[in-house]
Amino acid sequence: MDRPFIFINSAMSADGKISTWQRKQVRISGAIDFDRVDRLRCGSDAIMVGIGTVLADDPSLTVKSVQRKIERKEKGFDENPVRVIIDSQARTPIDADIFKKGEGRRIVVVSSSAPSENVKALRRKAMVIIAGESRVDLPDAMEQLYLLGINRLMVEGGATLNWAMLSSGLVDEIYTFVGNVIIGGQVAPTLVDGEGFKDTSTLPLELISAEKIEQGILLKWKVLNFQ
Ligand SMILES: NC(=O)C1=CN([C@@H]2O[C@H](COP(=O)(O)OP(=O)(O)OC[C@H]3O[C@@H](n4cnc5c(N)ncnc54)[C@H](O)[C@@H]3O)[C@@H](O)[C@H]2O)C=CC1
Numbered sequence: 001m002d003r004p005f006i007f008i009n010s011a012m013s014a015d016g017k018i019s020t021w022q023r024k025q026v027r028i029s030g031a032i033d034f035d036r037v038d039r040l041r042c043g044s045d046a047i048m049v050g051i052g053t054v055l056a057d058d059p060s061l062t063v064k065s066v067q068r069k070i071e072r073k074e075k076g077f078d079e080n081p082v083r084v085i086i087d088s089q090a091r092t093p094i095d096a097d098i099f100k101k102g103e104g105r106r107i108v109v110v111s112s113s114a115p116s117e118n119v120k121a122l123r124r125k126a127m128v129i130i131a132g133e134s135r136v137d138l139p140d141a142m143e144q145l146y147l148l149g150i151n152r153l154m155v156e157g158g159a160t161l162n163w164a165m166l167s168s169g170l171v172d173e174i175y176t177f178v179g180n181v182i183i184g185g186q187v188a189p190t191l192v193d194g195e196g197f198k199d200t201s202t203l204p205l206e207l208i209s210a211e212k213i214e215q216g217i218l219l220k221w222k223v224l225n226f227q
């Protein structure tokens with residue numbers, strides 16, 4: 001199956017949480033890490049999140065640096081990479097910041113069981129593609145994105161989508177900034193949630209690098225997918 005090069009980028013607390021138990025976003029990264037994230041966004045063809053992240057954070061997922069936006073335009077790209085939402089039931093609010101902020105294409109990936117009125121409303125804001133019947137079929141979705149010209153895909157969470165992508169063997173690398181805060185909370189989302197592996201299986205990783213950034217550490221991992 002052809003698919004893009006796919007990496008996850010996420011910020012987590014020293015105790016492995018990516019938001020509070022109320023799913024409120026907190027500042028984990030400092031200015032240098034936010035700038036690194038901006039560079040990653042700028043160099044990607046698309047940035048993808050799950051509907052849970054859209055509903056919790058209402059992110060815009062835009063490139064923030066004016067200079068980088070200019071550079072993208074000079075190279076003949078839109079100011080922002082394509083913004084992709086994985087949203088089985090087409091629940092994305094039509095006034096979401098992803099639609100309101102910044103120029104560039106948006107794609108919402110829904111399943112064939114998504115309510116048709118919702119899909120119709122979203123089609124006015126974005127390209128809607130269908131993959132899967134009750135839930136988005138991620139391998140199919142990744143192949144469709146590849147056929148649309150997306151070669152480098154940045155996944156910005158959340159926890160459930162990270163699990164689904166990793167457990168489907170669809171992730172090449174993971175970049176986690178571990179910040180100098182504790183969030184706590186038994187049900188606070190972690191880097192990877194979902195149902196977890198059924199037995200003692202684990203997904204092996206190879207460490208690419210570990211770099212101190214301000215008071216945190218950036219870990220880069222290569223995913224050694226099961227053969
Ligand atoms: N610190 C960080 O870097 C980041 C933190 N977050 C946090 O993560 C939390 C959101 O994470 P989640 O609630 O886990 O939502 P999520 O963003 O992972 O979206 C999951 C939802 O996507 C939908 N979906 C459709 N097809 C799917 C499939 N095949 N597999 C899996 N999901 C599929 C389902 O409705 C599922 O509930 C928020 O609290 C947000 O603040 C999100 C992004 C980055």
Ligand SMILES: Nc1nc(O)c(N)c(N[C@@H]2O[C@H](COP(=O)(O)O)[C@@H](O)[C@H]2O)n1
Nearest residue numbers: 011026027028029037057059060061062
């Ligand atoms: N890298 C990083 N560090 C943090 O400390 C964070 N809280 C996040 N959050 C992520 O950024 C998204 C917001 O993006 P926009 O500023 O709206 O473009 C948010 O949804 C989280 O994915 N990231």
